[in-house]
Amino acid sequence: xxxxxxxxxxxxxxxxxxxxxxxxxxxxxxxxxxxxxxxxxxxxxxxxxxxxxxxxxxxxxxxxxxxxxxxxxxxxxxxxxxxxxxxxxxxxxxxxxxxxxxxxxxxxxxxxxxxxxxxxxxxxxxxxxxxxxxxxxxxxxxxxxxxxxxxxxxxxxxxxxxxxxxxxxxxxx
Amino acid sequence: xxxxxxxxxxxxxxxxxxxxxxxxxxxxxxxxxxxxxxxxxxxxxxxxxxxxxxxxxxxxxxxxxxxxxxxxxxxxxxxxxxxxxxxxxxxxxxxxxxxxxxxxxxxxxxxxxxxxxxxxxxxxxxxxxxxxxxxxxxxxxxxxxxxxxxxxxxxxxxxxxxxxxxxxxxxxxxxxxxxxxxxxxxxxxxxxxxxxxxxxxxxxxxxxxxxxxxxxxxxxxxxxxxxxxxxxxxxxxxxxxxxxxxxxxxxxxxxxxxxxxxxxxxxxxxxxxxxxxxxxxxxxxxxxxxxxxxxxxxxxxxxxxxxxxxxxxxxxxxxxxxxxxxxxxxxxxxxxxxxxxxxxxxxxxxxxxxxxxxxxxxxxxxxxxxxxxxxxxxxxxxxxxxxxxxxxxxxxxxxxxxxxxxxxxxxxxxxxxxxxxxxxxxxxxxxxxxxxxxxxxxxxxxxxxxxxxxxxxxxxxxxxxxxxxxxxxxxxxxxxxxxxxxxxxxxxxxxxxxxxxxxxxxxxxxxxxxxx
Numbered sequence: 001x002x003x004x005x006x007x008x009x010x011x012x013x014x015x016x017x018x019x020x021x022x023x024x025x026x027x028x029x030x031x032x033x034x035x036x037x038x039x040x041x042x043x044x045x046x047x048x049x050x051x052x053x054x055x056x057x058x059x060x061x062x063x064x065x066x067x068x069x070x071x072x073x074x075x076x077x078x079x080x081x082x083x084x085x086x087x088x089x090x091x092x093x094x095x096x097x098x099x100x101x102x103x104x105x106x107x108x109x110x111x112x113x114x115x116x117x118x119x120x121x122x123x124x125x126x127x128x129x130x131x132x133x134x135x136x137x138x139x140x141x142x143x144x145x146x147x148x149x150x151x152x153x154x155x156x157x158x159x160x161x162x163x164x165x166x167x168x169x170x171x172x173x
Numbered sequence: 174x175x176x177x178x179x180x181x182x183x184x185x186x187x188x189x190x191x192x193x194x195x196x197x198x199x200x201x202x203x204x205x206x207x208x209x210x211x212x213x214x215x216x217x218x219x220x221x222x223x224x225x226x227x228x229x230x231x232x233x234x235x236x237x238x239x240x241x242x243x244x245x246x247x248x249x250x251x252x253x254x255x256x257x258x259x260x261x262x263x264x265x266x267x268x269x270x271x272x273x274x275x276x277x278x279x280x281x282x283x284x285x286x287x288x289x290x291x292x293x294x295x296x297x298x299x300x301x302x303x304x305x306x307x308x309x310x311x312x313x314x315x316x317x318x319x320x321x322x323x324x325x326x327x328x329x330x331x332x333x334x335x336x337x338x339x340x341x342x343x344x345x346x347x348x349x350x351x352x353x354x355x356x357x358x359x360x361x362x363x364x365x366x367x368x369x370x371x372x373x374x375x376x377x378x379x380x381x382x383x384x385x386x387x388x389x390x391x392x393x394x395x396x397x398x399x400x401x402x403x404x405x406x407x408x409x410x411x412x413x414x415x416x417x418x419x420x421x422x423x424x425x426x427x428x429x430x431x432x433x434x435x436x437x438x439x440x441x442x443x444x445x446x447x448x449x450x451x452x453x454x455x456x457x458x459x460x461x462x463x464x465x466x467x468x469x470x471x472x473x474x475x476x477x478x479x480x481x482x483x484x485x486x487x488x489x490x491x492x493x494x495x496x497x498x499x500x501x502x503x504x505x506x507x508x509x510x511x512x513x514x515x516x517x518x519x520x521x522x523x524x525x526x527x528x529x530x531x532x533x534x535x536x537x538x539x540x541x542x543x544x545x546x547x548x549x550x551x552x553x554x555x556x557x558x559x560x561x562x563x564x565x566x567x568x569x570x571x572x573x574x575x576x577x578x579x580x581x582x583x584x585x586x587x588x589x590x591x592x593x594x595x596x597x598x599x600x601x602x603x604x605x606x607x608x609x610x611x612x613x614x615x616x617x618x619x620x621x622x623x624x625x626x627x628x629x630x631x632x633x634x635x636x637x638x639x640x641x642x643x644x645x646x647x648x649x650x651x652x653x654x655x656x657x658x659x660x661x662x663x664x665x666x667x668x669x670x671x672x673x674x675x676x677x678x679x680x681x682x683x684x685x686x687x688x689x
Contacts, residue, residue, distance in 0.1 A: 026239075032238045035310070139240070159235035163244050 023058045025140045026120065026133055027065040030092060033116060033131060034071040036157035037149075039091055040114050047077040051087055053106070054096030056080055062094075088113050095129070097117040103127060108149075114152045125167045130154070132167075143167045184360040191352035192345065199341045210333050214326050218257075219294050222303045222334035225258065230307035237271060237307065237315045245272035252276075262287070266313060281320060290316050299323050326347075355439065362391045380406065446551050447469050466527050473523045478521065484513045522650040525580065526635070528649055529657045534574040538685040541568035541582075542617060544575075545603050548582045552590055561590060566604035569613045570685035573662045578682075581658040584651040585617045585678055591645055592676065593621035612664055612681035620675040624668075633669055655680070 020028075026173050030050060048071040052062065066076040071091075079090065084106060087093050099106060100121045107128045110117060116128045124132035125143040130152075132143040144164040149156055178186065236245040245263050252258045252274050260281030262273040268290075273283040290313060291304035300320050307315040356485070362383075369383045382402065383395045487510045491503075495552040498506065549563055556643060571578070586601070593599035601618060605615035624632070624639045632638045633656040659666045659680050670676035 029239065032235075035238075036235060141241075142239075156237070159232075163235050163239050163241045 011173070022135070022140065024061045024065075025057055027057075027061040029133065029140060029142065030062070030094065030118060031065050031069060031071075033118065033160070034092060036160035037116055038155040038157075039116075040129065040153040046074070048072065048074040049090040050076065050078045050092045050094070051081045051090035052078070052096065053081045053084065053087060053095045054100035054102075056096060084109055087115060090115055092116045092118060093120055095124075097121055103129075110152075111148070112151055114154055116149070116154055126170045128169050131164075141165070145169060174599065182360070183363055184356045187356040187359060188349065188352050191348050195345055195348035196341070199344055203337045203341065206337065207334070211330065214329060215535075218301060218321065218323075218326055219303070222258070222294070222319050222321055222606060223292070223305060225252070226303060226305035226319055229261065229319075230305060230315070230317050233272070233317075234307060234309045234314065237263065237265060238309065242272050246274070248272075249274035257321040257323075257325050258319055259322055260318075262318045263307070264316040264318070266315055269317065271315060283318065287316055287318060296323070299327075358387070359391060362387070362395055366391075366395055370398070373405075437536065465529065469523060470527045470531070473520045473527070476520055477517070480513055480517055484510065484517065487513060489638045519648050519650075522648045522654075526650050526654045526657070529577060529580065529654055529661070532577075534577065534661060536572055536574060538570055539569045539573055539575050539578055541578075543655070544579060545582060545586070548579065548586050551583070552586055556590070559594070561599040562598065563592065564600070564602040564604075566602075568603065568605060568615060571613055571682040572685050573682060577658045577661070580654050581680070584655045585680070587621035588651055588678075589617050589676075591647065592623075592640075594645070595618050596621065606679055609665075609679075609681040613684040614679055614681045616677050618675065618677040623670040623672050623674045623676045625672050626670060629670075631666055633666065 011089060015112065029077055034048065035048075050062070050066060052058070056062075063078050064124075066078050070076055072098050079086070080099075081087055081090070081093075084102075087106070087110060092113075093110070095103070095106060097120065099119075103119075103121065103124075104127075117124075118133065119129055119131075120133040121129075122134065125145040126132075128145070130145055130149045132145075134141055134143065142164050143166070144156060144158065144161060146161070147169055178189070181189070214277050226506060229252075232248045233245045234241070236248065247265065249272055252261050253276065259276035259279035260274065260283065262283035263271045264287045265271045268287045270283055270285045270287075275281045275283075285305070289304055290306050292306065295301040296302075300322060303319045303321070305317050305319075306313045307317055365382050369381055372381055382399050385392065385395060487506055490498075491506055491510070495503065545565055545568060549565070586603075588600045590599075593601065601620075602616075602618045602619070604616055607618045609612060622640075628639050631639065633652045635653040636650040637653075638647060640647075655678075656666050659682070662682055664681040664683065665677065666680045667674055668678045
């Protein structure tokens, strides 16, 4: 049984009796993305790995969210990645705000690799990332750029797509 | 109802049967359909709403997970197209209101918190309320609440009812029209039949016939009726002939009877004449009989006196002149004495016998048991030392003259005693036999010499003896006396025996009345 992120969030918030913080919500979103995205079968071996590249703003929230929550029948694992080379072995890669300048290089390196790239760097999706997180009226919302996802062989659920703002890559920027 | 129905014509009956049958069929079909439809409407509405709920739940799954309330709201907004759902609300897994939809003018405010999680449905007034869980990957992540109006369902029910009523009226009309048609086919031949039958019975006209009807039962009835009329006509002719023949025979028979009657009348006068003659002869005979009896009585009586003289003087002669007589003289004297004694006994018996027919009977209740014991005791006194085994059963009480019955028993028992004289160990039994024509039967059985049944009719005659006087002493009057006493008591006496086998004598007597 998957103890859900919501349960975790509610438990946590009940414990401190406060609404969840921005990054707690974002951690929950990462777990939900995992549920609405389908990876190509050759990537279906071993642990389901969530990697954080660059600055880690989650604190303990990310580990707590994935702790004990497998994805698609596989145990999950959260890793902080010191090097870009390790990124290709993850299923979800969260790119911290600190990597904004390296972004073109990172995305170029992962192009065609079945790694779901998520980041809260502004304009992430338009710049060739797959899912970009943003704040809208104090709520976390997301943009999806279907092109790189399709290129990498990832299938995004329509449930996911209908909640997202759909964008496309804008090379000119 | 039944009486009223019985008074109707066949045509009306057929019409009513048609109406009743079709309206009953329609009513039962309508009720079954209505019940079925009512249940079906409800069930289909509930099923449809559950499907709605499931679809909305599926569509709002991601919105719930990503906490996207506007997205959930817009999904719920699609319910505007649904005719009867006027309110919907999605709750998160803690039961807090997440998104809602209210049809314009519906006046529905979703509760901010929902405690139940379903699945459940209930009817509230004119609404169906339905609660279903929203499940994702085996877990409940929220709850959906739907409220639907039942107005459409009611409208459908009313439409259904109207269709049913209209169909019923049309069907009844058609049934009536049809029954009009076929009732004519059935009732017209029957009416013709009834009219003809009335004519036949009123005018006694056996020659009329009913016009033939179809090949159904009514047709058969008409045919059978015509055949019956033909038979009646034939019978009438036969009857007339028979009546004529009968009259002739009655006349003949009357003449015969008159002749017979005449003969019988003649025979009756002849019989009357003969009876008159017989009565005359009978009274003559009775008078003669009485004379003879009186004569024999007086003779016996008168004989006694000289006999006493003979006996007395024989005794005197023996006592006083015995020395003067030689041996031959003494033997003669004893022969004379014996003869006189026997004659005396004979006279006594004759007197007793004639007394049995002359004496007045005094009837009373007589217990036979003690009487028999009394007689046995008396016989024992005169037995001269002979031992006899007596067996006396439980004897009844009878109605009769005590003295005569005693004489009767004395004669019967003495008889038995006498004829067992040759046997060393004799046995005599007195008992009760099976009743004879309502009379008590008493028998006396001995194991003596018995007699040949060929001579049974001679047993009870006066001076009739089956044995020689030298063998058994006796006057031949005893059983005659018994028979006379039994006859005077209205009973009968009979015997059964075989030589050397003993004899049994039966007498039947009137049993004592319960009152006496």
